[in-house]
Amino acid sequence: MKMLLECGAKPVDSHVDEKxxxxxxxxxxxxxxxxxxxxxGQALRNPFNWILGIIFAIGLPLIAYRFLFGxxxxxxxxNDYPWGLFLGFGLFAMVPLSASGxxxxxxxxxxxxxxxxxxxxxxxxxxxxxxxxxxxxxxVDLGQPWRLPYPMVVSFGPAAVLxxxxxxxxxxxxxxxxEVSVSFFEWIGWLGGKRYIKKITIGLTVxxxxxSTLHQGALGALxxxxxxxxxxxxxxASFQWILFxxxxxxxxxxxxxxxxxxxxxxxxxxCDANFLDNLDRCTLGLAKGASMGLITYLAIKLISxxxxxxxxxxxxxxxxxxxxxxxxGVVLPIMLFAYAIRHNFVGLARFGAGITVFGIIxxxxxxxxxxFNWQLYQEIPHIFEVIISxxxxxxxxxxxxxxxxxxxxxxxxxxxxxxxxxxxAVKAAxxxxxxxxxxxxxxxxx
Numbered sequence: 302m303k304m305l306l307e308c309g310a311k312p313v314d315s316h317v318d319e320k321x322x323x324x325x326x327x328x329x330x331x332x333x334x335x336x337x338x339x340x341x342g343q344a345l346r347n348p349f350n351w352i353l354g355i356i357f358a359i360g361l362p363l364i365a366y367r368f369l370f371g372x373x374x375x376x377x378x379x380n381d382y383p384w385g386l387f388l389g390f391g392l393f394a395m396v397p398l399s400a401s402g403x404x405x406x407x408x409x410x411x412x413x414x415x416x417x418x419x420x421x422x423x424x425x426x427x428x429x430x431x432x433x434x435x436x437x438x439x440x441v442d443l444g445q446p447w448r449l450p451y452p453m454v455v456s457f458g459p460a461a462v463l464x465x466x467x468x469x470x471x472x473x474x475x476x477x478x479x480e481v482s483v484s485f486f487e488w489i490g491w492l493g494g495k496r497y498i499k500k501i502t503i504g505l506t507v508x509x510x511x512x513s514t515l516h517q518g519a520l521g522a523l524x525x526x527x528x529x530x531x532x533x534x535x536x537x538a539s540f541q542w543i544l545f546x547x548x549x550x551x552x553x554x555x556x557x558x559x560x561x562x563x564x565x566x567x568x569x570x571x572c573d574a575n576f577l578d579n580l581d582r583c584t585l586g587l588a589k590g591a592s593m594g595l596i597t598y599l600a601i602k603l604i605s606x607x608x609x610x611x612x613x614x615x616x617x618x619x620x621x622x623x624x625x626x627x628x629x630g631v632v633l634p635i636m637l638f639a640y641a642i643r644h645n646f647v648g649l650a651r652f653g654a655g656i657t658v659f660g661i662i663x664x665x666x667x668x669x670x671x672x673f674n675w676q677l678y679q680e681i682p683h684i685f686e687v688i689i690s691x692x693x694x695x696x697x698x699x700x701x702x703x704x705x706x707x708x709x710x711x712x713x714x715x716x717x718x719x720x721x722x723x724x725x726a727v728k729a730a731x732x733x734x735x736x737x738x739x740x741x742x743x744x745x746x747x
Contacts, residue, residue, distance in 0.1 A: 368444060376685070388669060389666050395438065399431020406480065417583055422710045428477050462523050473508075488707065488714070519542065524668065533614060534614050537608065550591070554654075559658055568702075568705065602627070630661065633653075638650060
């Protein structure tokens with residue numbers, strides 16, 4: 302793409318081609334302003350696309366194989382280990398990493414932190430895709446996606462945590478679709494849809510706060526179904542829900558830092574000056590929020606260990622593993638963020654965000670998979686399960702990149718023709734010289 306930009310190609314950021322002064326066709330928008338030959342050529346020159354092609358060539362047939370012959374042919378799942386990588390990573394890790402949507406939406410729309418406006422849409426998109434692919438991972442694990450409404454409507458069980466999670470994830474996913482749809486409406490030129498979403502933005506944001514807060518904690522409450530199976534250092538009946546919720550706050554903020562860093566390095570041509578010029582400042586602001594979230598999580602984690610009096614486990618092998626997780630995934634990022642914020646070292650803040658994301662994933666895998674049935678044996682994921690998990694994540698990357706290339710997420714969409722015509726019509730309207738009936742009445746009274 303850089304080669305085409307150097308040759309004079311200009312990506313689509315408005316409805317009108319500035320060279321020809323004609324409206325872009327839908328196909329030209331899809332190809333972000335390139336001809337089919339140019340689009341195919343730049344896609345083939347990108348080595349990352351070849352890596353994705355190899356992953357899809359291996360992984361997609363395995364996904365079909367799973368749905369044709371059942372879950373047992375691709376996992377080691379059993380009654381002892383019901384949760385593998387599909388849920389341990391795809392659901393329990395993807396959901397906290399997608400908490401950025403409700404947090405940035407709340408900061409900008411509710412608390413008026415418009416200094417984070419340049420990255421708000423990126424955070425909303427990160428939340429939407431994270432939740433969407435968490436549901437896809439869940440469907441691959443459960444199978445029979447046509448029976449998705451059963452735990453929500455047919456097997457109506459409002460006292461069950463799964464019922465709460467199902468309804469909250471489905472409802473919040475709908476809220477996120479509406480929030481991100483503003484960018485899509487700008488892209489297709491539907492002003493009515495954009496105006497409608499703008500009118501209900503506050504309501505959507507409040508709904509996002511309520512739904513996301515509840516189901517982030519409900520994911521932790523799911524482990525109350527299996528008391529005694531998770532190692533005591535990773536399970537506390539009284540604090541499990543709040544530990545999941547508190548850890549989701551730095552997870553979502555740090556995921557936005559990681560994604561924005563990747564975007565800046567790999568697709569700077571798609572970012573406008575407003576995004577690039579404010580990214581460093583926004584990164585440090587997110588790092589401040591993430592550090593406070595990590596400190597809160599660390600404090601509650603220590604309180605939970607003290608409350609359950611599990612200090613003795615720290616001298617065991619599992620205790621060493623627990624201390625390693627806390628040192629690398631929590632304490633180290635806090636120290637990195639503190640130094641980076643104090644000295645305005647953006648690169649160090651980005652490194653700390655990457656470590657935090659790794660720590661959150663490790664914590665979720667420890668809780669759902671590694672320390673599950675810690676008194677029995679440790680399950681090693683099936684190679685097919687690993688390949689399918691990587692394949693779904695590769696699809697997630699492709700969809701993420703597809704949207705960022707086209708919709709106004711990293712750039713501001715220029716004025717639409719309809720708005721320009723409306724403005725010109727108002728300016729060209731003749732000045733009214735005939736007095737209105739009300740004006741005539743007042744003059745008569747005078």
